[in-house]
Amino acid sequence: MIEFESLTYSYRSGEHRALDHISLSIHQGDWVSIIGHNGSGKSTLVKILMGILEDYEGVIRVEGTVLDDENRAELRKRFAIVFQNPDNQFVGATVEDDVAFGLENNGVPREEMVRRTEAALQAVNMLSYRDHEPSRLSGGQKQRVAIASALAMAPDVLILDEATSMIDPEGRREVLDILQKIHHEGRTTLIFITHDLTEIEQSDHAVIMREGRIISEGTVEEIYQDTDALIASRLVLPFHIKLSKRLLDGAYMSYDELVRRL
Amino acid sequence: MLSKMLLGRYIPGSSIIHRLDPRAKIIAVVLFMVIVFFANHWTGYGLLILFILTLTKMADLSPRFLFNGLKLILILLLFTFFMHLFLTKGGTVLIDGGFFTIESEGVITGIYITIRLAMLVLITTIMTLTTSPLQLTDAIERICRPLKAIRVPVHEIALMMSISLRFIPTLMDETEKIIKAQSARGSTFMAGSLTSRLQALTPIFIPLFISSFKRAEELAIAMEVRGYQGEEGRTHYRVLNWEFKDTMVLILMIIFGIILWVIRQ
Amino acid sequence: MNITFKNLTSIYHENTPFEHLALNNITTTFEEGLYYGIVGHTGSGKSTMIQTLNGLLLPSLGEVHAGNIVLRRKSRQRNIHQVKKHVGMVFQFPEHQLFEETVLKDVMFGPKNMGMDQRTAEEKARHYLHLLNIDASLFDTSPFDLSGGQMRKVAIAGILAMEPEVLILDEPTAGLDPESHIETMELFQNIHQDMGITVILVTHDMNDVFQYTDQVKILSEGHLVKEGRTDDLLTDEVLLERYSLEPPDIVRLVHDLERKGITFEQMPKNVEAFARLYEEWRTNHAQ
Numbered sequence: 001m002i003e004f005e006s007l008t009y010s011y012r013s014g015e016h017r018a019l020d021h022i023s024l025s026i027h028q029g030d031w032v033s034i035i036g037h038n039g040s041g042k043s044t045l046v047k048i049l050m051g052i053l054e055d056y057e058g059v060i061r062v063e064g065t066v067l068d069d070e071n072r073a074e075l076r077k078r079f080a081i082v083f084q085n086p087d088n089q090f091v092g093a094t095v096e097d098d099v100a101f102g103l104e105n106n107g108v109p110r111e112e113m114v115r116r117t118e119a120a121l122q123a124v125n126m127l128s129y130r131d132h133e134p135s136r137l138s139g140g141q142k143q144r145v146a147i148a149s150a151l152a153m154a155p156d157v158l159i160l161d162e163a164t165s166m167i168d169p170e171g172r173r174e175v176l177d178i179l180q181k182i183h184h185e186g187r188t189t190l191i192f193i194t195h196d197l198t199e200i201e202q203s204d205h206a207v208i209m210r211e212g213r214i215i216s217e218g219t220v221e222e223i224y225q226d227t228d229a230l231i232a233s234r235l236v237l238p239f240h241i242k243l244s245k246r247l248l249d250g251a252y253m254s255y256d257e258l259v260r261r262l
Numbered sequence: 263m264l265s266k267m268l269l270g271r272y273i274p275g276s277s278i279i280h281r282l283d284p285r286a287k288i289i290a291v292v293l294f295m296v297i298v299f300f301a302n303h304w305t306g307y308g309l310l311i312l313f314i315l316t317l318t319k320m321a322d323l324s325p326r327f328l329f330n331g332l333k334l335i336l337i338l339l340l341f342t343f344f345m346h347l348f349l350t351k352g353g354t355v356l357i358d359g360g361f362f363t364i365e366s367e368g369v370i371t372g373i374y375i376t377i378r379l380a381m382l383v384l385i386t387t388i389m390t391l392t393t394s395p396l397q398l399t400d401a402i403e404r405i406c407r408p409l410k411a412i413r414v415p416v417h418e419i420a421l422m423m424s425i426s427l428r429f430i431p432t433l434m435d436e437t438e439k440i441i442k443a444q445s446a447r448g449s450t451f452m453a454g455s456l457t458s459r460l461q462a463l464t465p466i467f468i469p470l471f472i473s474s475f476k477r478a479e480e481l482a483i484a485m486e487v488r489g490y491q492g493e494e495g496r497t498h499y500r501v502l503n504w505e506f507k508d509t510m511v512l513i514l515m516i517i518f519g520i521i522l523w524v525i526r527q
Numbered sequence: 528m529n530i531t532f533k534n535l536t537s538i539y540h541e542n543t544p545f546e547h548l549a550l551n552n553i554t555t556t557f558e559e560g561l562y563y564g565i566v567g568h569t570g571s572g573k574s575t576m577i578q579t580l581n582g583l584l585l586p587s588l589g590e591v592h593a594g595n596i597v598l599r600r601k602s603r604q605r606n607i608h609q610v611k612k613h614v615g616m617v618f619q620f621p622e623h624q625l626f627e628e629t630v631l632k633d634v635m636f637g638p639k640n641m642g643m644d645q646r647t648a649e650e651k652a653r654h655y656l657h658l659l660n661i662d663a664s665l666f667d668t669s670p671f672d673l674s675g676g677q678m679r680k681v682a683i684a685g686i687l688a689m690e691p692e693v694l695i696l697d698e699p700t701a702g703l704d705p706e707s708h709i710e711t712m713e714l715f716q717n718i719h720q721d722m723g724i725t726v727i728l729v730t731h732d733m734n735d736v737f738q739y740t741d742q743v744k745i746l747s748e749g750h751l752v753k754e755g756r757t758d759d760l761l762t763d764e765v766l767l768e769r770y771s772l773e774p775p776d777i778v779r780l781v782h783d784l785e786r787k788g789i790t791f792e793q794m795p796k797n798v799e800a801f802a803r804l805y806e807e808w809r810t811n812h813a814q
Contacts, residue, residue, distance in 0.1 A: 037704055038674065050487050081487055088480035091488070093396045093428045100499035102488035107495040117499070135431035138569065149488065166702050168569070168731045169773070195704040236705035239734075239776040239798065246802045259783045262805065436623075442583050443624040446616040447685065448608065448640030465636065468626035472671065 002026040002049070002157065002189075007058035009044055018044040019056070020212035026205075028156070031183045031190040033200040035223075036209035036233060042193050045209075046161050049191075051076050077106070080150035081159040084166055086142035087134070095121065095137070096130040099149045106153070120152035121145075124178050140171015147178060157189040158182065164199060176202070197224075198238040201254075208233050221252035272394050278507070279321035280392045284401035286508035287389050293515045294385050298378050300522040307377050309522060314384050321392050331387055332380060339376050346372035395427045400500055417493040425481070433474065440469050528594040528613055528692045528725070530557040530580055535589035537575050549575040551749040552589070557693070562719050563727045564736035564757060566772060567746035573729050576746065577695045580727065581614035582607040593693075612641045615691030619698040621682035625670040630661065630681050633670050637689040648688070655684040659714065676707050683711075687718070693725040694718070700732065712739060737761045737775035738796055745770055762794055777801055 002025070009019040019041045026032050036042045047053040049060065051072050060067040062075050080102075083089045092098030099120055103113045121127040124144040134142060143163055150158055160179070164172045180202050182188050192203060200206050206223045208216040208230070216222075216229035223229075224241050237245070240255045248261055274280075279287075301307050318325050332339070352367030390398070403420035410416050441451070444465040451462045537550040550572045557563055557580070565573050578584040579591060582598055585607075591598040593610045618624065627633035634652035635645075643651065656666065659680040665673065670681050686694070696715060700708040716739055719726045728740060736743060736757065743760045745753040747770050753760060760766060764782060767774050774782070777795055784790075789808060795801035 037706070038676070052483060052487070076487075077489070079487075083480065083484060085477075085480060087432055088477045089484035090428070091425065091481065091485055093424050097396070097499060101485075101490075104497050104499055105489035105491065107497050110497060110499070110501065113497065113499055133431070134428065135435070153488070168701075170731070197705070234706045236709065240780075242798050243780075243802065246798065247805060259780065259787070262784060262787075262789065439618065440624060442578070443616075443618045443621065446581060446583060446611060446618070447624070447637035447689070448611055449636075450604070450608070450640075465624075465626045469623055473623060 001028055001061075001063060003059075003061040004045075005059040005061070007045070007048065007056060007060065009048060009053065009056040011044075017212045019048070021058070022212075022214060024207060024214065024217070026157075026189060026191065028189055029186045030205055031179070031192065031203040033192045033194060033203040033206040033220075034209060035194055035197065035200060035206060035235060037195055037235075039211070040209040040233070041212040042209050043161055044212075046081065046159055046191070046193060049159070050079060050081055077153070078156040079159060080153050080155035080157070081161060082143065082146045082150055082163040084162040086139045086146065086166060089146050090134045090142055093133065094130070095126060095132050095134075095145050098134070098145055099152050102149055102153050116152045116154070120148040123151055123182070124148045125174075138171060139167035140174050143167055143171065143175050144178060147175070151182070151188075155188065157191060159191045159193070161193045162195070164194065164196070172199070195235070197230075197235050197241075201238075208235070224252045225250070271391060273323070273391050274394070275322055275392065277320060277322040277392065279317065279388070282392075282511060283502055283504050283508040284393050284397040285405055285502060285504065286511050287393055288398070288401050288405060290511055290515050291385055291389050293512070293519065295382060297515070297519040297522055298381055300519060300526055301378070302374075302526050305525055306522050307374060309518075309525075310377065310381050313518065314381055314388075317385070317388055321388055323388065323391060328384065328387065328391075332383065335383055339380060342379055343372045343376045346375050396424060396500075397502075399423045399427070400502060404502060417496075429477070432477075433470075436473060437466070437470060440466050529559050529592075530594075530614070530693060530725075531555070531592040532579070532586075533590045533592065535579065535586045535591065537572075537579060537584060538587040539575075541587060548749050550579070553751045554589075555744065555751055555754060557725060557727060559692070559725055560723050561725060561742055562716075562740045563725070564740035564743045565727065565729045565746060566733070566736055566743060567770070570748075571746040572749045573746055574697065577616065577697060577727065577729055580693070580695060581616050582610040583616070612689065613691055614693045614695065615686040615689055616695045617683055617686050617697065617699055619701050620679075621686070621699075622675065622678035624685075625678060625682055628669060629667050630656070630670050630673070631666040633681060634685045634688050637685050641689050651688040651690065652684070655687045656681070658687070659684050676703070679703070679711075683714075691724070693727065695727045695729070697729050698731070699728070700730070700735070715739070733761065733773050733775045734777075737778065745772070758794060 004022050004024045007019055007022040008017055010017050022041070022045065034042045034045065044053065048056050062078065065071060065075065067075055090098055091101045096117055099117045100113055103116060108116070118127060121130055124147050126141065126144050126148060129137065129141065134145075137145070146163070147158075164175055167175070176199060179190060179192070183190055183202065190203075192200070194200065200220055200223070203220055206218065206220050207214055208223060208226070210233040215232060216226045218226070224237065230237065240258045241252065244250060244253050244258050248258075253261065298310065301310055315325065318328055347364055347368045348362055350368040350371045351363075351365050353370070354366045355363050356366055356369065357364040399420050402423075403416055406414065406416045445451075449462055449465055451459065454462075532553050532555050535550060535553045536548070539547040539549055553576075565576060567573050575584060579586060580593075582591075582602075585598060585600055585602055587600060591610075593613060596606050596609050598606060598610060625633050627636060631649065631652050634656060635648040638648035638651050639645070653663075653666070657663075661677060661680055661684065665677070670678060673681065683699075694715070699715070700711055703711060712735055715726060715728075718724055728736065730736060740757045743755065743757045744751060745760065745766075752770065753766060761775055762778050764774060777797070780801070781791065781794060789805075791804045791808065793804070795804050
């Protein structure tokens with residue numbers, strides 16, 4: 001479990017707060033979506049968690065342990081992250097080299113490294129591309145490799161920082177399918193950052209952020225119901241939710257349910 | 263034009279030459295560079311040519327393909343030939359053109375030196391055609407490892423090389439896109455004076471620099487969050503396997519050198 | 528201005544082992560004043576087609592007629608330049624092409640290249656920046672200090688300020704959040720309607736194609752496999768299935784409801800129209 005307690009952060013002192021007293025608990029094995037526009041603070045939150053930004057106010061607890069300078073490096077090994085740009089996080093010269101990169105850094109013995117690399121590529125259906133160079137992959141495939149690279153590190157928490165925003169709809173679907181599979185296995189906590197409400201349906205818990213604050217929090221159904229928060233944060237509802245609000249009692253339902261009830 | 267440039271290209275394959283340890287290939291090429299100078303008459307040069315042809319065959323490369331690649335450095339070869347043709351004196355005078363003469367020694371030396379140069383280029387080409395840049399980088403890192411004793415950052419240099427290689431296609435794509443985008447905005451790169459041509463490059467270079475810096479920054483963060491902290495405590499995914507055949511290659515190379523040495527006059 | 532392809536074939540890396548046929552003998556017309564969608568999978572030839580439309584690529588065989596200018600395999604630079612003047616192109620992630628010191632100068636780059644004088648170019652630049660809601664206080668700042676969304680708007684203004692008669696949009700909403708997505712698509716719709724500009728949209732988003740375009744051209748492996756009215760093509764489930772294209776959301780819903788026995792007289796274009804038709808159907812069938 002990760003707990004943020006009154007987390008506050010400003011990029012330059014005196015300037016407005018990028019994060020303004022954020023308190024949030026993320027349970028092990030959950031899929032948590034953090035939704036908001038650019039500048040809402042969602043990426044700042046991730047950067048702090050990954051140790052890319054420091055000097056924050058407030059407390060972060062990982063499994064009850066308060067994150068501090070001494071244990072940060074160690075605790076950080078439990079997190080892995082996939083960023084937005086598929087090209088700029090591809091370090092290796094080939095698919096398998098990229099997946100192995102993090103393992104090499106952690107001094108994993110070679111035999112184990114080969115095993116874990118293969119397993120991670122298998123998990124994202126990219127094993128047959130193991131010797132491909134990144135220039136021969138689509139954006140969606142590169143993001144799947146990035147997920148494999150993260151999974152190979154066997155993290156407790158997998159963070160996806162707008163990982164679907166730069167790829168085409170097909171690639172997006174593939175990535176979401178893989179996340180669903182990971183979620184089903186139940187070992188890995190998923191923190192999914194997005195500005196697209198159509199991508200959050202699978203999550204257990206969702207948070208809407210705006211100007212550094214959490215303005216709504218709850219299950220996906222509750223989020224879809226919170227019209228005020230949605231309007232304030234200028235988010236666009238998925239097609240079938242719009243229709244169920246317009247034509248039925250507004251209750252949250254899946255597309256198939258909508259077709260059934262109309 | 264660039265597509266004809268073979269030096270530095272890699273063609274995947276599974277020939278015996280492809281499968282050799284890249285270290286063996288690099289060392290063999292270095293040995294060959296020395297051996298080439300042992301040849302000093304027809305038999306020696308004949309053997310060199312035969313050697314390269316055999317290698318080409320063993321590497322499953324088409325000789326025509328390889329010699330097409332030589333065309334690009336044809337100018338360099340011709341230049342070398344004519345330099346010696348006109349400047350080396352000795353033997354019988356073949357042509358006397360007044361202020362210049364061509365003498366038999368010049369013709370022979372010209373041919374020898376040109377063959378020598380061509381052989382050197384060919385063997386390097388065969389090496390790069392059969393070895394992926396990544397393998398070459400690995401091999402250079404291993405071979406240069408002793409240099410760490412004198413504080414040469416061998417690992418960092420190798421990593422830098424492999425990341426550069428990985429980003430070359432990405433940056434080529436990017437450059438092409440930017441050129442097209444600016445060209446759609448009416449920018450012309452091929453017209454006007456030199457200054458105006460250079461000015462026309464600004465709209466290409468500035469976006470390219472900006473995106474490259476952004477890439478570098480994001481890549482650095484991506485490497486950091488994946489635990490990169492330099493070479494300390496790092497293991498290696500890629501391993502190079504030195505096998506008996508690799509030792510054999512070097513022994514054969516030395517034997518070939520000895521033969522050339524013995525038959526020299 | 529109409530643009531016509533006549534038996535146009537485009538081959539990449541001709542006479543090398545990497546030879547690749549990108550467009551295969553295509554004859555088609557883009558008529559003045561219409562809104563076109565080009566759809567097809569990655570590698571279907573979409574991007575070759577749009578680059579051939581504005582002279583960035585020349586045909587290997589056949590001709591492009593843009594108004595009364597003809598482009599062929601070896602056309603003169605001057606003709607190509609003329610075509611670029613009339614056919615504007617907004618590339619994917621256009622913000623990557625910004626380079627000038629100020630926003631205003633960047634927008635003026637295209638117009639000046641097309642031969643407008645300083646004053647006219649500045650006038651146009653200001654006009655289109657206003658149209659795209661870029662505040663005048665930002666005109667003299669560096670484009671690189673803007674937010675991602677604003678940078679994209681500035682880049683789009685840079686194309687519009689050239690006042691093309693035909694506007695090509697290559698995935699114009701890639702990477703945008705849903706709100707900016709709608710805003711951007713509405714903007715192009717307004718430009719199309721108010722100024723009568725021909726728009727050619729290339730996108731993976733079938734909802735946008737359905738909602739905004741009049742005509743659709745479907746490409747598959749370098750062939751133009753089908754062209755016609757958007758309302759006919761994108762509602763044809765069998766056709767879409769054959770080229771593994773996703774049906775637009777509304778079309779899918781309407782077809783799913785048809786299978787339940789709920790049928791409408793016409794195909795609604797948006798959520799509101801759908802809701803109205805549905806309510807009508809309900810009242811008619813309440814008895």
